[in-house]
Amino acid sequence: MFIALDDTDSTEGMCTTYLTALILRKFRDMNLKVDRSGMPNLVRLNPNIPYKTRGNGACWFYIETEKSNGSEKEKIKRTVLNFLKKYSRFDDENTNPACLFLDDEIWTRNFEILNKFYKKAVSELCTIEEADRIADTIKVEIHKFKNGRGLIGCLACLGCDFSDLTYELLVYRTEKNFGTERRIDEESVFEMHKLFYPGTFDNVNTEEYKPVFMPHGKDPILCGIRGNGIEIVNKAFSVIKFKEEISFTQIFRTNQHTDAHLMSKKISRLKQHDAAIIEGTVTENPKRIAKGHTFFKISDDTAGITCAAYGVTKLKDIAINLINGDILRLYGGIETYKNTFNIEKIEILNLAKIYKKENPVCPKCNIRMKSEGKEKGFQCRKCKLRFKSDAAKFIETARNLKPGIYEVEPGHRRHLSKPLCRYKI
Numbered sequence: 001m002f003i004a005l006d007d008t009d010s011t012e013g014m015c016t017t018y019l020t021a022l023i024l025r026k027f028r029d030m031n032l033k034v035d036r037s038g039m040p041n042l043v044r045l046n047p048n049i050p051y052k053t054r055g056n057g058a059c060w061f062y063i064e065t066e067k068s069n070g071s072e073k074e075k076i077k078r079t080v081l082n083f084l085k086k087y088s089r090f091d092d093e094n095t096n097p098a099c100l101f102l103d104d105e106i107w108t109r110n111f112e113i114l115n116k117f118y119k120k121a122v123s124e125l126c127t128i129e130e131a132d133r134i135a136d137t138i139k140v141e142i143h144k145f146k147n148g149r150g151l152i153g154c155l156a157c158l159g160c161d162f163s164d165l166t167y168e169l170l171v172y173r174t175e176k177n178f179g180t181e182r183r184i185d186e187e188s189v190f191e192m193h194k195l196f197y198p199g200t201f202d203n204v205n206t207e208e209y210k211p212v213f214m215p216h217g218k219d220p221i222l223c224g225i226r227g228n229g230i231e232i233v234n235k236a237f238s239v240i241k242f243k244e245e246i247s248f249t250q251i252f253r254t255n256q257h258t259d260a261h262l263m264s265k266k267i268s269r270l271k272q273h274d275a276a277i278i279e280g281t282v283t284e285n286p287k288r289i290a291k292g293h294t295f296f297k298i299s300d301d302t303a304g305i306t307c308a309a310y311g312v313t314k315l316k317d318i319a320i321n322l323i324n325g326d327i328l329r330l331y332g333g334i335e336t337y338k339n340t341f342n343i344e345k346i347e348i349l350n351l352a353k354i355y356k357k358e359n360p361v362c363p364k365c366n367i368r369m370k371s372e373g374k375e376k377g378f379q380c381r382k383c384k385l386r387f388k389s390d391a392a393k394f395i396e397t398a399r400n401l402k403p404g405i406y407e408v409e410p411g412h413r414r415h416l417s418k419p420l421c422r423y424k425i
């Protein structure tokens with residue numbers, strides 16, 4: 001049986017991964033088999049939607065049940081619902097929990113429908129009505145609370161095909177430490193990075209010299225070690241020195257760090273909250289506003305859009321050096337501000353050429369001639385030789401940018417953004 005959960009947490013506490021991990025621990029105590037891999041799945045969905053608490057993640061896992069054993073299934077469902085009711089942050093107006101139970105045959109038979117919905121939910125905005133229609137079509141057992149928005153994540157996560165995947169080993173805190181400052185030996189985190197990068201990634205920001213694998217809120221996560229394999233995240237975990245008591249750990253299979261949310265789109269087809277890859281030519285030179293936020297415009301053959309590189313990221317320094325005519329591929333999406341494309345990665349496909357105008361050199365005296373004014377030509381100060389204005393030379397000057405792909409640094413990236421160190425995989 002497949003079980004999916006979403007929208008159980010708030011900024012005041014909890015985390016859907018924690019609830020999932022607690023339920024799995026309970027099932028292990030009950031001697032139930034959790035998947036062949038024993039691993040739950042954390043599926044990130046569209047990072048540009050307004051309803052998310054943090055990283056827009058939904059979770060699912062699989063429990064082996066005897067086909068005919070109805071009472072066992074009922075016990076499993078009861079346990080999940082009890083946990084969900086006990087731990088969800090119903091008090092928060094933005095928390096709308098849901099969970100669903102799906103038998104193996106139904107999942108197999110309807111995977112295409114679920115996968116189509118996942119592809120939409122990971123890169124566009126979906127409605128609760130769409131989710132309700134799918135739940136009706138595939139006849140899944142759903143449990144929705146409050147406005148039931150959690151159903152979107154529950155259905156979508158079960159359609160993730162994991163065509164590319166990574167792992168995250170989540171370390172949970174003991175309850176008495178929830179809401180207090182997280183305590184981990186920073187040196188050991190950098191030691192871990194030195195030993196395992198690029199097999200592990202997005203755990204530290206080397207330029208700012210700070211670990212970035214710890215959240216900052218009141219949630220139960222102490223840190224999450226991200227990597228390409230189960231073995232490597234386990235080894236990385238063993239290197240870290242924790243300065244506070246750990247409650248338990250759980251590895252999740254995930255679509256994080258895969259760019260699963262980015263589909264190529266023409267600019268005219270972009271809607272608010274879409275994640276996308278767009279291609280175009282710079283048509284308005286960059287402008288910088290307060291805090292270093294840098295804006296420029298690109299256009300393709302259908303429309304134009306303002307693009308933003310935010311001040312906290314290094315991308316602002318690439319953006320400010322762009323000029324009209326540069327051809328770019330941009331990875332990102334539209335979040336709060338309508339018609340502003342927030343950049344996750346900039347790929348420079350072609351740089352426009354810039355030229356410096358030079359006065360001609362007098363062929364007799366070998367000195368640079370003087371301009372006589374606009375369109376009035378040039379004259380040699382020494383021998384008074386004259387040339388027309390078309391004798392000026394245009395010399396190509398170097399740009400302080402190179403074609404290539406540039407990313408937001410760890411700590412400022414979306415969970416779904418694929419880091420460049422994973423490109424060779």
Ligand code: ATP
Nearest residue numbers: 007045052053054055056057121126149150152153
């Ligand atoms: P955390 O990562 O800490 O678990 P979160 O950031 O995942 O929190 P949720 O509490 O899960 O945030 O809230 C996200 C809500 O948005 C859920 O109700 C989910 O069903 C819904 N949702 C997810 N993807 C979409 C989408 N593409 N369109 C509309 N709603 C969505």
